[in-house]
Every structure is written in C-alpha cells, then in structure tokens.
Amino acid sequence: MDRVDIRSPIDAGEIEKLTAGTLVLISGIIYTARDAAHHRMVQALDNNEELPFDVKGQTIYYTGPTPARPGRVIGSAGPTTSRRMDAYTPRLLAAGLRAMIGKGERSAMVREALQKYRAVYFVAIGGAGALLSRSIKKAEIIAYDDLGTEAIRRLTVERFPAIVADDVYGADIFEQGKARYRTEAK
Amino acid sequence: MREIKARDITEAVARLCQQANYELDEKVLAALRLAEQNETSPLGREALGQIIENTRVAKRQQLPLCQDCGTTVVFLEIGQDAHIVDGDLTEAVTEGVRQGYTQGYLRKSIVSQPFSARINTRDNTPPVIHTEIVSGDRIKVAVLPKGAGSENMSRMAMLKPSDGRQGVIDFAVRTVDEAGGSPCPPLTVGLGIGSTAEGVMILAKKALLRPTGQPSDDAETAELEKEVLSRINALGIGPLGLGGNVTALAVHAETRPTHIASLPVAVNLQCHSVRHKEVTL
Numbered sequence: 374m375d376r377v378d379i380r381s382p383i384d385a386g387e388i389e390k391l392t393a394g395t396l397v398l399i400s401g402i403i404y405t406a407r408d409a410a411h412h413r414m415v416q417a418l419d420n421n422e423e424l425p426f427d428v429k430g431q432t433i434y435y436t437g438p439t440p441a442r443p444g445r446v447i448g449s450a451g452p453t454t455s456r457r458m459d460a461y462t463p464r465l466l467a468a469g470l471r472a473m474i475g476k477g478e479r480s481a482m483v484r485e486a487l488q489k490y491r492a493v494y495f496v497a498i499g500g501a502g503a504l505l506s507r508s509i510k511k512a513e514i515i516a517y518d519d520l521g522t523e524a525i526r527r528l529t530v531e532r533f534p535a536i537v538a539d540d541v542y543g544a545d546i547f548e549q550g551k552a553r554y555r556t557e558a559k
Numbered sequence: 560m561r562e563i564k565a566r567d568i569t570e571a572v573a574r575l576c577q578q579a580n581y582e583l584d585e586k587v588l589a590a591l592r593l594a595e596q597n598e599t600s601p602l603g604r605e606a607l608g609q610i611i612e613n614t615r616v617a618k619r620q621q622l623p624l625c626q627d628c629g630t631t632v633v634f635l636e637i638g639q640d641a642h643i644v645d646g647d648l649t650e651a652v653t654e655g656v657r658q659g660y661t662q663g664y665l666r667k668s669i670v671s672q673p674f675s676a677r678i679n680t681r682d683n684t685p686p687v688i689h690t691e692i693v694s695g696d697r698i699k700v701a702v703l704p705k706g707a708g709s710e711n712m713s714r715m716a717m718l719k720p721s722d723g724r725q726g727v728i729d730f731a732v733r734t735v736d737e738a739g740g741s742p743c744p745p746l747t748v749g750l751g752i753g754s755t756a757e758g759v760m761i762l763a764k765k766a767l768l769r770p771t772g773q774p775s776d777d778a779e780t781a782e783l784e785k786e787v788l789s790r791i792n793a794l795g796i797g798p799l800g801l802g803g804n805v806t807a808l809a810v811h812a813e814t815r816p817t818h819i820a821s822l823p824v825a826v827n828l829q830c831h832s833v834r835h836k837e838v839t840l
Contacts, residue, residue: 374601394602409677439623439666448664449623454708454741476708477741477800498609499708499743499799500832502626503617521679522626522666534609536602536801546602547740550802554600555795557732 378532381432383472383493391493391537393544398532399495403432403474405526407453410517411461418464425516425525429469434497435476437522438506447512447528451502452476455494459483466490474535478547488543495535496546508533561638561696563840565646568700571838572655575702576631577663579836580623583614586771587833590808594745594798603803607745610798610831624832628665629704631656631686634768634837638695649688652700657682668707689761701768701837706830709746712738715760715825724783727752727824732790734826735807740800743830747771748810750787751825753817763827766811771833775812784810798831 374396379387381401391397404426406414414424435455439448455475462473463486471492476499479487487494497505511529518524538546583591588611595607617624633652643651660667660683669684670677714734718726731750751762774781788810797803808831817823 374605396605437626437666437668439626439628440664442622442664448666449617449626451626453627454711456741476743478739496740496799496801498606498613499740500625500706500830501609501613503620503622503624504609504613506622507616521681522668536605546802547800550600550602550797550800551795553795554797554802554804555793557790557793557795 376534381472382430383432385491388471388491388493388541391540392542393537393540393546393549395537397495397535397537399432399535400531400533403434403528403530405434405436405438405528407435407437407523408457409520409523410525411458413517415461415464418468424468426527428465430471432472432474433465433470434474434528447506447509449502450506450509452497452499455479462486466492479539484539484543484545487539488541491541493537493541494539496538497533497535505533560640560642562642562644563698565643565648565651567840568643568648568651568698569655569658571700571840572633572652572702573659573662575700575836575838576656576659576665576704579702579704579834580628580663580665581621582618583624583832584771584835588614590771591831594805594808598798598803598805600797600801600803602801603797603805606798606801614832623665624834625706626666627668627706627708628660628683629706629834630669630710631683632703632705632764633686633688634701634703634765635688635690636693636699637690638697639692640696641698652686652688653684656684656686697839699837699839701835703767703835709742709828709830712742713827715756715823717756718822718824720820720822722822726822728783728787728790730824731787731826732794735791735796735828736794738828739796742828743799744796744807745798745805745831746807747829747833748787748791748807749827749829750810750812751827752812752823753815754823755817756823758815759823759825760827762813762815763825766813767827767829767833768835769811772809777814780812780814784812
C-alpha cells in the first residue's frame with residue numbers, strides 16, 4: 374500500500390489533508406505519555422500550572438517502552454490502548470495538541486473534539502513493539518522520571534509507520550472497516 | 560518421592576519469562592501466516608505483515624515482542640510424589656519472575672494499592688500462580704505473560720440454564736464485538752463454560768495454553784468452538800480492528816460440570832501474539 378511521508382510536529386495545513394485509512398510514515402519529534410502522565414498533565418491544567426512541554430501543535434504517542442539494553446536507544450515500544458486516555462484527551466486538544474498515536478477505537482467525545490480542534494488520531498500496529506522501536510532514533514526523558522516506563526519521553530523518529538484512524542472530518546477507520554467486512558447481523 | 564530443588568524452579572521460571580516474551584511458538588506463527596493469506600482487507604494484511612515481521616525482529620534482537628510484558632501468570636502442575644526442597648515454592652516462582660524480568664530487560668507493569676496510590680513494584684512481582692496437584696513425581700511449569708490490552712476486555716457472566724448453547728455463543732461473540740480493536744486481534748479466545756464464578760474464568764484462561772487451533776477432545780465442544788469462531792470472523796473487526804475477515808485465530812473452549820441452577824460462562828481474550836512457554840522438571 375502507498376505511504377505518505379509526514380513531519381511531526383504536523384503543520385495545521387497538513388492535518389486537513391490526512392484522511393482516515395491513509396498509511397503514513399512519521400518523522401520528527403513525538404512525545405510519549407500514557408495513563409499516569411495524562412493524569413498529571415490534566416491535574417497541572419486544573420491547577421493552572423505549566424505542562425512539562427508545550428503541547429501546542431505536538432504529537433503524543435501512547436506507549437510505555439521496555440528498558441533499553443545497553444547501547445540501545447530504547448526497548449520495545451508499541452502503542453497501548455487509547456481508550457484509557459479518552460477522559461483526558463479533550464482537555465489536551467483544547468490546549469493545542471494536534472495528533473495522537475495509539476491503538477484501538479476512541480470515544481465519541483474524543484472524535485468530536487478532533488473535529489472541533491482540527492487534530493488527528495493515528496494508530497500504529499499493536500503488538501509490533503520490537504519492529505516499531507527501529508524507527509525510534511533518540512529517546513530522552515523530559516518529565517515525570519519517577520513514573521519509570523510511564524515518564525514523558527521526547528522521541529526522535531524516522532519513518533515511523535502509522536495509519537490515520539480518525540480525521541478532522543469525522544471519518545473513523547474502525548467504523549469503515551466493520552461496515553465493509555461485517556457479514557454478521559447486528 | 561522425587562526431590563526438586565526450589566532453585567531449579569526459580570531458574571526455569573526466569574528462563575521461561577524471557578523466552579515467552581522474545582519468541583512465539585511455531586504454531587502461533589503458522590496461524591498468523593495463514594491469517595495473512597486468508598485476510599481480504601488490505602489494511603488487515605498490512606497489520607498482519609507487521610506482526611509477522613515483528614516476531615523476526617524480536618527473536619533476532621532478543622527484544623520483547625510487545626512493550627507490555629504482561630502480568631506473569633504461572634501454572635504449576637505438581638505431581639503428588641514430588642517434594643520441593645531447599646526453599647519455599649511461592650518464593651521460588653516469585654524470585655524467578657523477579658530475575659527473568661530484570662535480567663531480560665522486560666517491562667515491569669505491576670502496581671500495588673490498585674485503587675489508590677498504584678505504586679510500581681519494580682520487578683513485576685507478584686505473579687499470579689495457579690496450582691494443581693496431579694499424579695506422578697514431576698512439576699510442569701507454564702508461564703503466560705498476559706498483556707492488559709486483551710485482559711481488560713475479558714468478561715464473565717452467570718447465564719441462566721435456559722439461555723443454553725445459544726446464550727453461550729451470543730455472549731462470547733458479543734464480548735469480542737464490544738472489545739473491537741483494543742485487545743489486538745486476531746485473537747485467541749479462551750472460553751470457559753460451567754464450574755463456578757471463579758472456576759469458569761480459570762477454565763477460560765487455561766484454554767489459552769492449548770496449542771493454537773487444536774480443537775477440543777470433546778466433539779460437541781469442538782463443534783461449539785467452530786461455530787463461535789465463524790461468527791466472530793463475521794464481525795468484520797479484522798486485525799487490530801482495521802476491518803477484515805480474520806478477527807480470531809482460534810476459539811478454545813473448556814467445560815466443567817456445574818450446579819443445576821447455573822450456567823457460568825467466561826471469555827478470556829488473548830492478543831495475536833500468544834506468549835506461552837512451559838517446561839517439565
């Protein structure tokens with residue numbers, strides 16, 4: 374299948390061109406954050422404190438990597454289930470977050486917020502953490518070091534494979550897939 | 560009476576934790592390759608292609624197949640004539656998990672105080688240990704690192720006897736349908752039927768240890784497995800939920816007698832990469 378090269382942070386104009394089902398290769402900077410980091414970031418917003426990094430225009434990758442072997446950049450680092458972050462996501466989108474990478478469906482609320490704030494949700498292939506780690510060229514912890522695997526890391530990625538799952542027009546790859554391949558009566 | 564040293568159990572568990580996380584069994588790989596051939600959706604084939612390539616990278620580089628190295632579920636079949644010496648059995652298994660996850664660069668995912676502080680125990684302990692006393696003088700140790708993505712979508716229900724066979728099938732299919740792409744399909748579906756509330760989920764989990772796609776020995780149960788699998792693969796969820804005709808690789812059902820008033824059913828979902836290794840000491 375054809376793949377489209379994109380740079381992260383993603384330009385506002387580029388976001389509009391991404392449609393559900395498109396295969397992309399992401400190069401540039403992305404930030405890791407999962408359950409505990411999201412909890413803290415939203416707490417910080419509640420308390421009018423600064424976030425550990427400015428999310429405006431940025432991409433968050435839902436992953437908690439395995440420890441790197443000596444001499445390696447990172448261990449296995451595939452996507453985790455996105456729906457656990459649904460409760461926090463609209464807040465971060467309102468703060469300017471432009472893209473997320475995870476796996477599995479998002480809530481209706483998140484999908485509405487994606488359209489409202491002009492942001493996209495990508496999926497990477499869950500359970501392909503060893504393969505995906507090859508696209509990660511640099512990793513540094515920038516916040517919440519005490520959270521271990523759940524700390525926020527700034528990753529430099531090269532041609533990281535993902536698929537547009539939810540676009541700014543409200544299209545959703547999971548709905549499309551079921552509509553096309555379902556033969557079981559609902 | 561045969562003596563088995565606690566230290567040997569620790570070493571076995573430590574080794575199995577690492578092997579299970581780095582390498583898939585040939586049977587699972589064969590099922591994934593077959594799925595790639597049978598899948599009609601281009602995105603589904605793309606996903607399966609990456610999953611298969613991932614197994615090569617993981618094995619070659621001794622990297623975990625998935626960053627979620629799981630809760631360590633350990634099944635012990637202890638021969639009644641085996642005698643464990645020089646240590647405590649639970650501590651021996653726990654120490655094996657500690658060593659395996661630390662030495663193997665595996666992710667430690669267990670937190671204490673689950674409903675409050677959620678503090679990481681930093682060595683993936685404690686494991687979940689299931690023991691069964693069997694005949695003989697050996698100990699079979701099976702390690703199943705169980706990822707949370709699929710575990711979180713598992714369900715159980717106490718059906719009414721009048722719900723019958725159809726009720727069991729509908730519950731299993733509905734569980735997979737509601738789980739969608741989150742548990743990382745194509746799945747292996749562990750289906751427990753009978754026993755009690757706690758017993759039925761252990762049946763469902765144990766069903767995952769069966770070699771992928773091997774039907775039940777019982778003809779009636781094997782027929783049920785086929786029917787559930789075919790209905791699941793008609794859901795259209797496909798690999799990783801991206802759409803397709805391969806949502807499950809296999810359905811493994813295990814049954815036990817139950818109470819006259821009960822029909823317990825449990826579905827324990829397993830992601831595409833069934834990580835499981837065992838050894839007999």
